[in-house]
Amino acid sequence: MDALRADLSVPLRAFRLELELEVGRETVALAGPSGAGKSSVLRAIAGLLPGRVWFGGDVGDLLDRLGIAGLRRARPRELSGGERQRVALARALARKPKVLLLDEPTAALDPHTRGAVRAELRALLRELALPTLLVTHDFEDAAALADRVGVLVDGRLRQLATARELVARPADPYVASFAGGNLVPGHARSTGDGLTEVRLEDGTLVYSTDAGTGEVAIVVYPWEISLSREAPLDSALNHVRAPIASLTAVGSRARVRVGPLVAEVTGASIERLGLAEGDEVVATFKATGTRLVPAR
Numbered sequence: 001m002d003a004l005r006a007d008l009s010v011p012l013r014a015f016r017l018e019l020e021l022e023v024g025r026e027t028v029a030l031a032g033p034s035g036a037g038k039s040s041v042l043r044a045i046a047g048l049l050p051g052r053v054w055f056g057g058d059v060g061d062l063l064d065r066l067g068i069a070g071l072r073r074a075r076p077r078e079l080s081g082g083e084r085q086r087v088a089l090a091r092a093l094a095r096k097p098k099v100l101l102l103d104e105p106t107a108a109l110d111p112h113t114r115g116a117v118r119a120e121l122r123a124l125l126r127e128l129a130l131p132t133l134l135v136t137h138d139f140e141d142a143a144a145l146a147d148r149v150g151v152l153v154d155g156r157l158r159q160l161a162t163a164r165e166l167v168a169r170p171a172d173p174y175v176a177s178f179a180g181g182n183l184v185p186g187h188a189r190s191t192g193d194g195l196t197e198v199r200l201e202d203g204t205l206v207y208s209t210d211a212g213t214g215e216v217a218i219v220v221y222p223w224e225i226s227l228s229r230e231a232p233l234d235s236a237l238n239h240v241r242a243p244i245a246s247l248t249a250v251g252s253r254a255r256v257r258v259g260p261l262v263a264e265v266t267g268a269s270i271e272r273l274g275l276a277e278g279d280e281v282v283a284t285f286k287a288t289g290t291r292l293v294p295a296r
Contacts, residue, residue: 010042010053012037017044047091050075059094079088083203084108091119100132106141117143139163140180151175167221173293176219183219184260185295186213195287200260206238212292219291225263227256230272231282238290240283245278258283 010017010202015259017037044051065289068086079087085108105121106114125132136142142149143163150160151174159171163179172175173183186198186206195207198218206218218239242259247270254270256263261283276280 002044005198005232006041006045006051008041010037010040010044010049010051012040015171016039031172046184047088047122050077059090060086086117098117099129100128100130102132104136104138104141105134105145106138107136109175116139121145125150168291170293171290172296173219174292176217176291179221181219181221182261183217183292183293185215187216188214188216188292196292198239198290198292202259204240205288206240206290208292209288210290212294216292217238217295219293220261220285220289222255222262222264224289225261225283227258227263227265227269227273227281227283229281232284236287237284238287241280243280244275244277244285247275256281 004021004023006019006021008017009022014035015037017040019037019041021041032272040049042125043049050197068083068090075082081207089102089105106117108257109117125145134142134145139149147168148160149163151166152160153174159166159175160211166179167174167181170179170181177183184200185250186200188191188196188198188208189209190211191197194209196210196212198206198208198212198216200206201216208218231237231241245257245259246255247257249253249267249270250257252267254265254267256265256275258281263283273281
């Protein structure tokens with residue numbers, strides 16, 4: 001039999017609410033005077049106040065799937081921020097919702113576990129196939145968890161598309177920046193041969209297969225940039241020469257700032273070239289990977 005079971009010990013302003021309750025396929029009324037704690041019981045069962053709540057036989061399965069089965073008997077004060085988020089998600093799903101709302105679902109997780117939780121949550125969302133609205137400030141979260149991503153700024157939707165489309169065809173500079181792109185202002189003119197020439201503020205010329213004229217911003221993503229000591233002899237490539245302003249290694253990758261660009265390259269390539277901060281290098285990227293957006 002499906003059942004709701006609650007074991008609550010919640011401090012309220014005038015007293016502590018203490019309640020053990022089991023409700024099967026029936027209607028149970030909680031009656032009493034105003035201020036008796038009736039609404040607090042509902043808030044605790046909804047997950048808005050701390051308490052131990054079970055819904056039928058599904059909560060245990062969800063705890064296992066979310067990796068928190070060992071927390072069955074834990075008190076709220078004993079949980080970390082990430083564990084509380086997982087418990088809240090299990091509670092929400094145990095009620096078999098018609099719509100799921102997620103607010104920063106991985107925000108309290110440390111970087112070590114965030115990737116794993118994203119993968120678990122994505123698989124769970126695909127299996128549930130519920131209308132789900134997720135709110136996040138992290139593009140990686142949005143790209144990993146959502147089928148479509150809407151970029152909302154000042155109460156207005158700038159663009160609604162798949163993460164891949166946001167990267168490939170950003171509607172404006174903010175969308176491009178949110179998706180992780182380098183934005184560099186310049187002045188564009190058509191060359192007449194299917195390319196657009198863009199003169200950057202320092203006089204460097206780069207080329208794009210996108211059409212554009214006048215004031216624009218070029219968009220190039222860090223993972224599309226390679227580094228070398230000298231410019232490769234390839235007319236299809238753009239080159240920006242500048243000293244390395246910063247070099248930050250993260251695991252097997254490194255983020256390197258060269259002039260107005262940030263490149264993300266392998267640590268092996270940094271070692272092979274013997275690069276260090278202050279070294280002059282050439283950042284290289286394809287004209288076909290150089291997007292143009294209006295400078296606004």
